[in-house]
Amino acid sequence: MSLCLCGEEIADRFVFCPHCGVELRGPGQAAVLGVSPEARSVCRTLRACATRTFERLALDHFTGSASGEEMYTQLNLGDLQRLHSDRIVVREFHRRQEARNGADWEWWFHTAGRGFGLRVQAKRAKRGGGYDLEHVVRTTGERQSELLVRDALAAGCLPVYVLYNHRNWVPRSPTGLVVDCRHGRGSPTQLGCTIVSALTVQAVLRHRPIRASYVRDRSVPWHRVLCDAPDTGRSGLEAAHAAVEDLHRRGSDDLRAAAQAEVDRLRTSTRRDAAARPGPTGGTGGGSARPRRSTPAAAAWGREPLDDPVYPGLDELAGHPLSRLPDRVKSMIRERGFEPPDARAAGVVLVDLTDV
Known part of the structure; x- marks a missing residue:
């Protein structure tokens, strides 16, 4: 020392x-x-943003003045751009305030015209530690989490949630534990900003009641995914891409497990109903029961868990190697064109990982 x-x-x-x-x-x-x-270090700044969020959100809840996700997002993105103006650019899509509330951000990580993107929805922990994961967009009547996945696919991004947490959380899962990195010691305050696949959130939404603790424990401190300390033999862009791919794979596994559990429950319920149903009229011998009509529950048994129209192509997108940036992203890097990809996009964060 x-x-x-x-x-x-x-x-x-x-x-x-x-x-x-x-x-x-x-x-x-x-x-x-x-x-x-x-x-x-970008990693150090991410850790510092998490610490501030961890402490400030706890204080805001204690004083009864906790703001929405937008305020914490603006503070954190402002620090990233101010302290790393050589490599991070934030482009905000100006629109009416009511259209911005609850909107998503795109994060693009790039080097020499290659890179990958994330579609990010921020969620602030409530005083008791839960999140508003079931939020329905008033203008469309659709669940925000499904729109996030759909918009991400349309924009060529992977969907994730950034969670803003405070002092009421002690992780029970090894996944979410804080660890040392080359930029500093691990600290519980680094749980202030964590990141998790949107598919993990979708998995939790298949069950009632909503288990916020599961989402938190499956999330990781965001500097562990976006840290500018690559593994040996890989560039910073390659290391970040691998970390995000791993996050998505775990989310995909969560969703498949949840979908399979749902199918298993339907199967058990159908069998229980069949066992309780009286036998055919006329005794137990000589006759045969009329074949049962297929039910939605029975039809769901063979359904692939990710066959929902929201999800086709998502796993393929996660498995793609690093590729050329879309033209619209290149234009924003060159300060040309600030058109949002859709009505719900609040802005874009462009992170240059060259020489990292």
Whole structure:
């Protein structure tokens, strides 16, 4: 252990000071006295945003003044753009305020014209720790979670939720546990901003009551997915893509398991009804029961869990290798054209992972 120029103790293996964000050239030796965008770690900023959200949301609930997701999103995106203006650009689609509330954001990660996108819906934890996962969009009457998946597919993105959490959560699943990374020690406050596949949310929505704890425990601190510390032998873009693919695979498994459980319940219910039904009139011998008409429950037995019209192509999209960016994304990177892909998109975050 040694001391950073800011006076705080740091581990010798850290590349950035976890307290001030300054890049380290050697144990305890800062590259610069100030904190420039070039010296600051995106991972460190994500961790700091999570800590602020964790503490502020708890305080806001305590004082009865908790704001909606939009306020926390604006604060976090503002910090990312301000502290990393060399690689992060935020384009906001200006529209009426009522059209922005509850809208999604696109996040595109790119290098040299290649990359991948996420469609992000933010959800703030309530005072008791739950989320408004069953929200229905008033203008369409459709469930917001299904619109998120559908809009993501249309835009060539993977759908995810970013969860804003506070101090009432202790993870029970190893998936959501905080861990050290090269930029600093793990801390419970990093649970302030976590990310989870929208398919995990869809899986939970198949059951009643809604189990917010399951969604939280399947989410991971967002810096673990978007950290700019790639694995050995992979670029930052490749490492981020692999992390998001893994998040989607786990969400797909959650949804398939939930759909199968639903089919199993229908099968059990149908068998129970059949056993309770009286036998054919005229005794037990010599006759045969009239064949039963197929029921929706029986028809669902052989249904592929992801055959719903919302989902075709989603797994294929997740399995695609990194490809060329869509022309509309290239235009936004070049500061040309700020047209939203659909009416529900609030803006786009463009993250350049070159040299990461």
